[in-house]
Amino acid sequence: MEKREQPCAAPAAPANISATLDGYRWARDTVGESGGAVYRLHGKAGAPDLYLKCGEGPIADEIANEMVRLRWLAGRLPAPSVEGFVQDRNAAWLLMSAMWGQAAWQLMDAQPALRPTVVDALAAFLRRLHAIPVDSCPFTSDHAHRLRAARVRIDAGLVDEDDFDEEREGWSAEQVWDAMQVLLPLDPDAVVTHGDYSLDNLFVLDAAVCGVIDAGRVGIADRYQDLAIMWNCLGEFGADCQQRFLASYGIDAVDQRKLAFHLMLDELF
Template sequence: MDVDRETACAAIPVPASMSDELAGYEWARNNVGESGGSVYRLFGRPGAPDLFLKHGKDAVADDVADEMLRLRWLARHLPVPAVRHFVSTPGEAWLLMTAVPGETAYQVLEASPTAQLTIVDALAAFLRQLHTIPVSECPFNSDHRYRLARARERIDAGLIDEDDFDEERKGWTAEQVWDEMQRLLPLTFDPVVTYGDFSLDNLLMIGGQVVGCIDAGRVGLADRYQDLAILWNCLGEFDPSLQERLLAQYGITDVDQRKLQFHLLLDELF
């Protein structure tokens, strides 16, 4: 168990219809990226595969339900966790999924400094594959108008963790982020099927190839820079040259800096 990424815990109460399926498992709570609810890894049941359980209450319960729908749709196109069981009650939801094998792209980059260029190439190839899914087949909208409306709701509800802003925006308020986004508009957007949170912690790799992705609650039609900006930002933690490599391998020769900055600002509010 990686104690930096998860913590052993007791089982949480689950609906009766899930009880038998979860009996005999040990539980660990995920410590990385829980914006979409509490996430638990279930492991150690003899002869049974590892599973993941996502749980949310109130508004987060709706997000868990949204992720269930997106996972079932996206499974036609990309390797994602399979939905094993979903239960929704008024104000609460539980989503049980299969575990995707592999290590996160963050772990792989950290452990393999001499292979970072080829790892980034694999990430870019996977992103290109995602963005070639026909937009006509995607029933979900995650465009800038939708995301801006959600961001405004989160600001007004006091849900923004301003202490978690990127270094470039340390000391900013959520309203300053909002105002800076408005300054960058209007922009001409190029809609594709996006993942919405295409970060290194959400991409699983084996043998230098991306074998799956997790945390699909934001999948939907949006500008391609929605995904590019988040991955670009993550790679900056390792080396700026990897950011350049990503854009080149993806196929961008003339970077739209306004779009890049807009989506980095937008991500601060989620």
């Protein structure tokens, strides 16, 4: 199994949360690509596991966005609870409860026989998320909003072109941008989306999704924002998993234009 975290020393943290962190062992996540740092805190007698996400500059603002969205999700979907939050002029620290269960990627990788069950659970949970009333959500994550953010990232040289999917290997960020423009305009089917609905962000217990993490992009957008990312993740486990996911969600005829657009848009983040 791919190693997805490594033991590490505790980083510096603000005084008003550092006391909570005493006595834990630390491991740093090696999977996330947000630009911040994510740590798992574990092994403290009589205390629950926690996660700490921290970062500086623009990453600090993204962490603050996640904190606000986690508090909004409480009572709507199972997600980490906010156990502490500090933001100063240049950095932010978000302390969260750990999720039960096992990350969907880990479970599918370790137990191939469970893949159909996990795929069905991922689809069922996404239907539940997308059923949240749009008028209850104060956050916008539609493609117009994300295109503006993508343009800023391209101009600032922040896009990792070496990490593009195989279909776009060797492309520049500008080529991805230009290819997306050909697919516009899109007719959005607006729902409340997660924004990064990937196998590492969903936790499974007893054949059901028991929680979701990395909620910083939660907001109203076209449903293919989530469908495309999960479809792409499931490609690692074969086309049968991809097709089963879409069918279990309720997609009879795939909108290839939207699928392609959102896959390219995700390359820029």
